[in-house]
Amino acid sequence: MAAKDNDLGIRGWVYAGRYSLQRYAYTLQRITGLGIILYLLIHLYVTAQKNAGEAAWAGAMDAVQPLHIGEYFLFLAIIIHACNGFRLVWAEFGLGLGRPIKNVYPYQTCLDRNRIFFYAILAVVFVLAVVGTADFFNLIRVL
Amino acid sequence: MCSDPNKVIDVTKAVQDVILRIYRWDSSGTWGEDGRLVDYKVPVPSGMTILDALIWIKANLDHTLSWRAACRMGVCGSCGMFIHGKPLLACQTQVLKLHADVIEIRPLPNYPIVKDLVTDQSRMIDAHTRIKPYIIRTETPPEAIAGEFHQTEEELVRYLQFSYCLKCGLCMSACPTVASLQEFPGPQPLGQALRYVYDTRDEGFAERLQEIDNKFGIFRCHFAGACSEACPKGIDPAFAIQLLKKEIVKRAIMGCRTPESAGLMPAQQDNAVKAPNVPATPAFTVDQKK
Numbered sequence: 001m002a003a004k005d006n007d008l009g010i011r012g013w014v015y016a017g018r019y020s021l022q023r024y025a026y027t028l029q030r031i032t033g034l035g036i037i038l039y040l041l042i043h044l045y046v047t048a049q050k051n052a053g054e055a056a057w058a059g060a061m062d063a064v065q066p067l068h069i070g071e072y073f074l075f076l077a078i079i080i081h082a083c084n085g086f087r088l089v090w091a092e093f094g095l096g097l098g099r100p101i102k103n104v105y106p107y108q109t110c111l112d113r114n115r116i117f118f119y120a121i122l123a124v125v126f127v128l129a130v131v132g133t134a135d136f137f138n139l140i141r142v143l
Numbered sequence: 144m145c146s147d148p149n150k151v152i153d154v155t156k157a158v159q160d161v162i163l164r165i166y167r168w169d170s171s172g173t174w175g176e177d178g179r180l181v182d183y184k185v186p187v188p189s190g191m192t193i194l195d196a197l198i199w200i201k202a203n204l205d206h207t208l209s210w211r212a213a214c215r216m217g218v219c220g221s222c223g224m225f226i227h228g229k230p231l232l233a234c235q236t237q238v239l240k241l242h243a244d245v246i247e248i249r250p251l252p253n254y255p256i257v258k259d260l261v262t263d264q265s266r267m268i269d270a271h272t273r274i275k276p277y278i279i280r281t282e283t284p285p286e287a288i289a290g291e292f293h294q295t296e297e298e299l300v301r302y303l304q305f306s307y308c309l310k311c312g313l314c315m316s317a318c319p320t321v322a323s324l325q326e327f328p329g330p331q332p333l334g335q336a337l338r339y340v341y342d343t344r345d346e347g348f349a350e351r352l353q354e355i356d357n358k359f360g361i362f363r364c365h366f367a368g369a370c371s372e373a374c375p376k377g378i379d380p381a382f383a384i385q386l387l388k389k390e391i392v393k394r395a396i397m398g399c400r401t402p403e404s405a406g407l408m409p410a411q412q413d414n415a416v417k418a419p420n421v422p423a424t425p426a427f428t429v430d431q432k433k
Contacts, residue, residue, distance in 0.1 A: 002170035003170070003255035003256060003257050003263050004168055004170075004178070004255060004256040005255055006250060006251075006252055006253065006254060006255055006256050006262065007252070007253050007322060007323075007325075008252045008253060008322035008323070009322060009323050010322075010323055011322070012252065012253070012318075012319050012321070012322020012323055013319030013320070013322060013323055013367075016369075017228040017229060018227070018228045018229050019229070019317075019368075019369050019372055020368070020372060022366075022367070022368045023367050023368055023369050023372070026319065026365060026366070026367035026368070026369075027319075029365070030365075088365065088366050091366050091385050092366070092385055092388050092389070093385075093388075093389050093392070094385050094386050094388075094389040097382055097385055097386075098382075100300060100301050100302070100303070100304045100305070100341075100382070100386075101300070101304060102300060102303060102304065103303075103304045103307060103376065103377035103378070103379070104377075105377070107374075107376070107377025107379075108377070109368075109371040109372070109374075109377065109379045109381070109382065110368075110371065110379055110381060110382035110385070111368045111371055111372065111381065
């Protein structure tokens, strides 16, 4: 019988729809991960120019200068990825998820039990982002 | 079904009209190569479910509309659909509870479409079969077991939650890894693998390991948690998968040692005293002599 393919593909992991914040954290984790990889590739290319001589190095540095603000987003990506990644590694060891229970309606899932941990991680990300933003844009000295 | 659908679903007390925007596709190309969304205006009374609405549409507006359903009460798991942006059981979703004038209904994602809202769930069933969803005894063959296994309340609760799976497949539709990786078994089979791994009567962990923990296996799950949100029975597949990961790591460190399985209950003694307050066994409803 002929059937029509219906796999969501990449849309499936980007689209978080009407799911909870933890599902959005999954998408954010992947996007920040890809951003960090992209930075690493650019970083490796730029620093490798030093082997080609002083002029090549200066040229490469000039070329990436407009991307300087990208370092700020890189910082945000790293703190989000690291803090949420810490929560995920813990979860993979079954930590912060509770124990199996008798499923009585309204059902409680490990996401409910993990939510307090998730909010704590969000708070840490927020504090680091505020401190980092103040430092990056020299706001502390201005104040 | 009753010949007059209005006797089954009373729309005379409709509270409001709702547009159901339903995806249509069939292999003969009636709705184009990519299918089409078709609007159906349904008078919705209080308490009407999406499944009721589909039955009403089929009886009154378009008899060619296809979907799959059986029990109408959230037990069989047949009527899974992508309703208003989430995989849900049509029989457990009330139209008015969605608080929308237009509700989009599509077939479950990540399964091939057979017709309209009917999907082919072979992918889940095949993966479920591969993880061997039954108790495996390696030490003692099943035919040699004469008696009941002893299992404490705590041992039961460890896997009980995961044993209520309907095989509705909503979790597979919600899973972002299933969406982009065909080889990944998915939350339903992996969750059921834990149900047997955690059963003290089972000795089949090593047999299942190849299917669970391979290049495209369990560690491709990154705990999005959408499967647990989608599950209509509180099975919590995301939890099961994380526990199974822990079990795999633990047993890898311990040299894949399988814990001692449950022992048999002692044989019934002829002179055993019956516990007080236990009601008498009801009379047989079938003639025992036959």
